[in-house]
Amino acid sequence: MTPEQKGKAESRTRRSRWVLLLLLPYLGLCFPIVYAQSTPALWGFPFFYWYQFAWVILASALLAIVYRKLKT
Known part of the structure; x- marks a missing residue:
């Protein structure tokens, strides 16, 4: 794997971790019985x-x- 490909893979991993924060509002409102x-x-x-x-x-x-973290 070239250094450029490795950098892109690390960027995707970091990006996906930040995007997981967007699941919190969904999960917080998904179960109205709570x-x-x-x-x-x-x-x-x-x-x-x-x-x-x-x-x-x-x-x-x-x-x-998330926007600010992914923007950089």
Whole structure:
């Protein structure tokens, strides 16, 4: 294997590890039975709603992290 091919293979491996972070929002929202409850409430919002909204913010942060890591 040439050094150039080895560098590309390492880059793909590193890339795939960062992309795995994008599975977290999917797994966090995939099973509504876990978070389909009304308590605990936060500022009057049931757990079901603020949990999903928290994942929107967290998913955006994860996308930014993965984007910056893959950009280099």
